[in-house]
Amino acid sequence: METDCTRDELRADGAAIAPLPTGTRLLHIGPHKTGTTSIQGALFAAKDELVRHGVDWPAATRHPMEAVLAACARTGMLGDTAPTERHWQQLLAQVRATGRRTSVLSSEFFADAPDDETVARVVGQLGGDRVHVLVTLRPLARIMPSQWQQYVQNGLRMGYEDWLAHMLRKPPYEKPNPSFWRRHRHDRLVERWARVAGAERVTVVVVDDRDREGLTRTFESLLGLPKGLLRPVPDAANRSLTLAETEMLRNLNKEFRANELPAELYSQLVRNGAVMHMKNTCTPGPGDVKICTPRWAVEAAAEIGARMAERIGGTGVRVLGDLRLLSVVDETGTAVAADSRIAPEAAAHALYGALAAAAAAPVRHTAAAKSRTVHQTSSGELVRVLGHRCLKRLRLR
Incomplete structure (x- = not known):
């Protein structure tokens, strides 16, 4: 050798x-x-x-x-x-x-x-x-x-x-x-x-x-x-997410999959919208918890x-x-994280990133009115409908 x-x-x-x-x-x-x-x-x-x-x-x-x-x-x-x-x-x-x-x-x-x-x-x-x-x-x-x-x-x-x-x-x-x-x-x-x-x-x-x-x-x-x-x-776009940021995204992934939203919507609004904007605008500080093994x-x-x-x-x-x-057994990063709550500023930047990505697709036409009101529709179905509408708008660019 x-x-x-x-x-x-x-x-x-x-x-x-x-x-x-x-x-x-x-x-x-x-x-x-x-x-x-x-x-x-x-x-x-x-x-x-x-x-x-x-x-x-x-x-x-x-x-x-x-x-x-x-x-x-x-x-x-x-x-x-x-x-x-x-x-x-x-x-x-x-x-x-x-x-x-x-x-x-x-x-x-x-x-x-x-x-x-x-x-x-x-x-x-x-x-x-x-x-x-x-x-x-x-x-x-x-x-x-x-x-x-x-x-x-x-x-x-x-x-x-x-x-x-x-x-x-x-x-x-x-x-x-x-x-x-x-x-x-x-x-x-x-x-x-x-x-x-x-x-x-x-x-x-x-x-x-x-x-x-x-x-x-x-x-x-x-x-x-x-x-x-x-x-x-x-x-900045290549930085790793903190534990709190990753946990927020992981729970969003659960909701996304449970409501059977289109994969294209995930690419446009979540990964290239919310996550990208959050990484570009939020710099982790000494108080942010890293992912611990x-x-x-x-x-x-x-x-x-x-x-x-x-x-x-x-x-x-x-x-x-x-x-x-x-x-080599690396001792760094093995401590148990005590608090992984995401900072309000980071959450706001992520939400804005998703909204900005959705707003980038202009509305060309409005879907026909439904016979049921919003209050008569389950939250899961509302999420699916909104997801498909956002995707349709994105495809019209």
Whole structure:
């Protein structure tokens, strides 16, 4: 096993991390919650500077999510327009346009590729032997709370401890989110891509959360960029929800599902309306309770991390960083939260976000009057009717 250290761009043996060969297509596959958004933001913001140093960012956006979802046969987020093969082919055309220059792509959704056949298609269409796969890893105990609240933002109704029990204690560990272990059984993820790309063309970077600039420096070294070229880009929309915010949304998800409202309405009014506005306008303070992982789950995650580290070390891939970090028992964030009530200001911003999203769809016509009055209609039916009317207005844009 080759274990290197990303700190100061030096390996454990004191040698610098050599840049990848000119013409390499560096494919960063995540997985989720391992610094993907921050590195995507830094690369996209510096795309013009990258060109001056012989590196292209072929995607037209910070994150070509639709294209990657289509390539990996994944549906989009709840209620979003389904990605199509056209999205993937457009991205491939942009990659081919870089010619023999070095290029870099990053999407955590590449980690969702379900099997070797899909991985082989992705690698082959992106350039085969020119592709070098980069996998970024963090300890499971740090990933799980962020991943749970992300699932809640896509409609999950299960509480955190119950979700942890399903993921860690209830085989086959596929409910309610089968994608979790496809992404975060990191040893199998590395093995899957190494079987196709070849172990010599796979690099694993173990992210050290104590070194905030370590990941960007590693990308700079691999791409042959000047130190300091990649800088973090603030992105409030990507911040994790607090426990209170997540619990508010989780209970809203229950009402939404119980009343059988259309998924498109969830995308427009809840995720891209209420939640997005709340994240953009509310900054969590020191008094806001974070999502806390119980100690039993932290210890279970550390045990899995140790097994994954051992298997990754035996794959023959290059490892930058310390694989032992994957099995460290993290004491932070294990305290029991005493109060998870959402602040009135945050609730108001969320409600305004939903109202603003609904108001963005102009009213073109009014539905025919019903024979029953509002007072003669059950609350559940009222919610369903209002939901369908809002969706109809949104579709008229």
